Amino acid sequence: MNIPSPYSRPVNYYETDRMSIVHHSNYIRWMEEARLDYMHKAGVDYPSMEADGIIMPVTGVKCSYKTSLRYGDTFTVKTTLTGFNGIRMEFSYKIYTDDPDNPCCVGESGHCFLDAVTRQPVSLRRHGLKYYEIGVNLLAAEQSAGKE
Amino acid sequence: MNIPSPYSRPVNYYETDRMSIVHHSNYIRWMEEARLDYMHKAGVDYPSMEADGIIMPVTGVKCSYKTSLRYGDTFTVKTTLTGFNGIRMEFSYKIYTDDPDNPCCVGESGHCFLDAVTRQPVSLRRHGLKYYEIGVNLLAAEQSAGKE
Amino acid sequence: MNIPSPYSRPVNYYETDRMSIVHHSNYIRWMEEARLDYMHKAGVDYPSMEADGIIMPVTGVKCSYKTSLRYGDTFTVKTTLTGFNGIRMEFSYKIYTDDPDNPCCVGESGHCFLDAVTRQPVSLRRHGLKYYEIGVNLLAAEQSAGKE
Amino acid sequence: MNIPSPYSRPVNYYETDRMSIVHHSNYIRWMEEARLDYMHKAGVDYPSMEADGIIMPVTGVKCSYKTSLRYGDTFTVKTTLTGFNGIRMEFSYKIYTDDPDNPCCVGESGHCFLDAVTRQPVSLRRHGLKYYEIGVNLLAAEQSAGKE
Numbered sequence: 001m002n003i004p005s006p007y008s009r010p011v012n013y014y015e016t017d018r019m020s021i022v023h024h025s026n027y028i029r030w031m032e033e034a035r036l037d038y039m040h041k042a043g044v045d046y047p048s049m050e051a052d053g054i055i056m057p058v059t060g061v062k063c064s065y066k067t068s069l070r071y072g073d074t075f076t077v078k079t080t081l082t083g084f085n086g087i088r089m090e091f092s093y094k095i096y097t098d099d100p101d102n103p104c105c106v107g108e109s110g111h112c113f114l115d116a117v118t119r120q121p122v123s124l125r126r127h128g129l130k131y132y133e134i135g136v137n138l139l140a141a142e143q144s145a146g147k148e
Numbered sequence: 149m150n151i152p153s154p155y156s157r158p159v160n161y162y163e164t165d166r167m168s169i170v171h172h173s174n175y176i177r178w179m180e181e182a183r184l185d186y187m188h189k190a191g192v193d194y195p196s197m198e199a200d201g202i203i204m205p206v207t208g209v210k211c212s213y214k215t216s217l218r219y220g221d222t223f224t225v226k227t228t229l230t231g232f233n234g235i236r237m238e239f240s241y242k243i244y245t246d247d248p249d250n251p252c253c254v255g256e257s258g259h260c261f262l263d264a265v266t267r268q269p270v271s272l273r274r275h276g277l278k279y280y281e282i283g284v285n286l287l288a289a290e291q292s293a294g295k296e
Numbered sequence: 297m298n299i300p301s302p303y304s305r306p307v308n309y310y311e312t313d314r315m316s317i318v319h320h321s322n323y324i325r326w327m328e329e330a331r332l333d334y335m336h337k338a339g340v341d342y343p344s345m346e347a348d349g350i351i352m353p354v355t356g357v358k359c360s361y362k363t364s365l366r367y368g369d370t371f372t373v374k375t376t377l378t379g380f381n382g383i384r385m386e387f388s389y390k391i392y393t394d395d396p397d398n399p400c401c402v403g404e405s406g407h408c409f410l411d412a413v414t415r416q417p418v419s420l421r422r423h424g425l426k427y428y429e430i431g432v433n434l435l436a437a438e439q440s441a442g443k444e
Numbered sequence: 445m446n447i448p449s450p451y452s453r454p455v456n457y458y459e460t461d462r463m464s465i466v467h468h469s470n471y472i473r474w475m476e477e478a479r480l481d482y483m484h485k486a487g488v489d490y491p492s493m494e495a496d497g498i499i500m501p502v503t504g505v506k507c508s509y510k511t512s513l514r515y516g517d518t519f520t521v522k523t524t525l526t527g528f529n530g531i532r533m534e535f536s537y538k539i540y541t542d543d544p545d546n547p548c549c550v551g552e553s554g555h556c557f558l559d560a561v562t563r564q565p566v567s568l569r570r571h572g573l574k575y576y577e578i579g580v581n582l583l584a585a586e587q588s589a590g591k592e
Contacts, residue, residue: 009305013332013342014173014325016166018219023162024502025472029310032469036309046309047368050462057509058468064504071166072343157453161480161490162473172354173328176321177458184457194457195516205364206320212356220491310467314460314515321458367462 004041021068034077086124152189169216182225300337317364330373448485465512478521
C-alpha cells in the first residue's frame with residue numbers, strides 16, 4: 001500500500017491573530033484537514049464511514065510550536081499513521097513550509113471509533129472490516145517506511 | 149411580554165486578526181450568540197426546540213461595520229425581533245461598547261423553520277404552537293417599544 | 297486584463313455545525329479566501345500591499361443562503377469586482393458546487409483602503425498607483441464581460 | 445496572593461460540529477480564554493502587557509478528551525499556573541460542567557515571553573518586573589494550595 005502524499009495549502013487571512021501570526025488553535029484544525037485528506041487518499045472516505053454508522057472522535061491532541069507561520073505562507077502537513085488496532089488509532093504530524101526536517105510545528109492525535117447512534121466504542125475488525133484492513137496495511141507500510 | 153435584555157461579553161484574543169482588530173466574520177457569530185441568548189431569555193430554549201424536531205437555519209445575514217473592536221474591549225449586542233409569522237423570522241442587531249446609539253456594527257439576519265429530519269419548511273403555528281405564541285407576543289412588544 | 301478564475305476547495309469538517317451543514321459564518325470566511333485569491337491572480341498580492349502600508353478592511357457583508365453545503369462537498373466561489381474607485385471597492389460572490397447558475401449562496405462585500413499606521417482612509421490613486429491601475433482595468437474587464 | 449476563580453460560560457452553537465458535539469479545536473481556544481481571564485484576575489492585563497512590548501506566544505498545547513460537551517451545556521475551566529521562571533510559563537486546565545473531579549477534558553499549555561518588535565525572548569525579571577513578581581507569587585500560592 002502506498003503512503004499518502006502530504007497535504008498542502010496557503011494560510012488563510014482569518015487564521016491569523018493580532019500577533020500577526022497564525023493562531024495556535026488553527027494547527028489543530030490543520031491536523032484534522034491533513035488527517036482526513038490522508039485517509040481519503042488511502043481509500044477511506046470519512047463521509048462514507050459516517051454513513052456506515054461509524055464516527056471517529058478525537059481522544060487527545062498534542063502540538064509543539066517551533067516557529068510561526070504568517071499570512072502569505074503555504075504550509076505542508078506530513079501525516080503519519082503511528083498506531084492502529086481497529087479500536088484506537090494514532091497519528092503524528094509535521095507541519096512545515098519548505099523543509100520537512102525543519103518543521104514549524106509537530107503534533108500528535110489519538111482517536112477511537114464509536115457507533116454513530118449509541119456512541120459506544122466499536123471495533124472496526126468486527127463492524128468495519130474494509131476499514132480495518134486498510135488501517136492494518138497502512139500501519140505496516142508506515143512502519144516499514146520508518147525503518148528505512 | 150418583556151423585551152429580553154442585551155447580551156454582553158469580552159472580545160476573545162483568538163477573534164482578532166493581523167490587522168489587530170476583530171475579524172469581521174466573528175460579528176456574524178456574535179449575532180448568533182446574541183440571538184440564541186435573546187430567545188432563551190424570551191422562554192425559547194433552542195436545544196429543546198431542536199429536541200422537538202424543529203431547526204432554524206439562517207437564510208440571510210447582513211452586516212455593516214462602522215468602527216473596529218479590539219482585544220480588551222467588551223461588546224454588547226442589542227437584538228430586536230423585527231419580523232415573525234411562524235414560517236419566517238427576522239432580527240436586527242446593534243453591536244456597541246458604550247453607546248447603543250453609536251454602534252460599531254449593525255446587522256440583520258433572516259431565518260426559516262425546518263423539520264429536523266425531512267428538512268422541509270414547517271409552520272410553528274401548526275407544529276410548534278408554544279413557540280409561535282412567544283414569537284407573536286414578542287414581535288408585538290418590540291413593535292410597541294419601537295413606537296415609543 | 298484577464299478575469300481571474302474561480303476559487304475552489306473541499307469543505308472542512310470543522311466548518312460544519314450540529315445541523316450537519318456548514319455553519320453560515322464560514323461562507324463569510326470563504327468570501328475572504330476567494331477575494332484574496334482573486335486579487336492575487338490579478339497581480340495584487342495582499343501581504344505586499346500590507347507591507348506597502350495599505351490595509352483593506354471590510355465595511356460591509358451580505359450573504360443569502362439558498363441550499364446547504366455539507367462535509368464531503370467541494371465548493372467553488374466565482375468572485376466579481378463590481379465597484380472600484382481607488383477609495384472604495386465592492387465584490388459580489390456566487391458559491392456553488394456544480395452549476396454557477398444555481399448557487400448555494402450569493403454574497404457581497406464592501407471595502408475601503410486605510411493607511412496601516414494612522415488607520416485613515418487613503419486613495420490608491422495617490423498612494424498606490426500600481427494597485428489603482430489594476431483595479432480600474434479589472435473593473436472594466438468585469439463590466440465588459442457582464443455585458444456579453 | 446489569592447488564586448483566581450474559575451472561568452465559566454455557555455457553549456456557543458457555532459462551536460459544535462456535525463457529530464453534534466463541540467469540535468475538539470475549541471477546547472484549545474477555551475484554554476486561552478480561561479488563561480487570559482486568570483491572568484486578568486491576578487492583576488495582569490494582557491492588552492497592557494502587549495502595550496508594554498511583551499507578547500506571550502504558545503510553545504505547546506496538550507489536550508485529553510474524556511466526554512463530549514454539547515450546545516446547551518455550560519462549562520467551567522479551572523486554570524492552574526504550574527510553572528513560571530520569568531522566561532517560560534506553564535498552565536494546566538480542567539474543563540468540566542458540574543464536578544471538577546470529573547472533567548470532560550484536561551489540558552496543558554506552555555508559553556514564552558518575546559519582545560513584540562524583535563520577537564526575541566525576554567526575561568520578565570529584567571524587562572517586566574511587575575509581571576515577574578505576580579508570576580512568582582502566584583506560582584507559590586498554587587504550589588501551596590496543591591499541597592493541601
